[in-house]
Amino acid sequence: MTKQRTYSKYAKEAAFLLGQQIKLGRKNRQWSEQNLAARAGISRATLQKIETGEMSPSIGLVFEVAALVGIPLFEQDSRALATSIELTQSKISLLPKRIKTKTKAVDDDF
Numbered sequence: 001m002t003k004q005r006t007y008s009k010y011a012k013e014a015a016f017l018l019g020q021q022i023k024l025g026r027k028n029r030q031w032s033e034q035n036l037a038a039r040a041g042i043s044r045a046t047l048q049k050i051e052t053g054e055m056s057p058s059i060g061l062v063f064e065v066a067a068l069v070g071i072p073l074f075e076q077d078s079r080a081l082a083t084s085i086e087l088t089q090s091k092i093s094l095l096p097k098r099i100k101t102k103t104k105a106v107d108d109d110f
Contacts, residue, residue, distance in 0.1 A: 016053030023051040025069030
């Protein structure tokens, strides 16, 4: 028996909002669910899960469907996106590669 994953209210609401924006984008393009699902290479059931904000579809699928209907997730310009990626990677490179948790309790009882 698998344990049910719990998500924060914010994460659930953000997924729902993105799903609704995808649905709006699809309808504005006058595409059926089947049409968009075929363009994305997914089943209609998976698209319905994305549009209702379910958390089970992979982030890659959600991002691809959003891109197909023109939902901007980050930078629209590919150069601006590349610059944001480089900036974030340079910040990460300045931080330690690993974060170690302290496993040994400090004995400060003198």
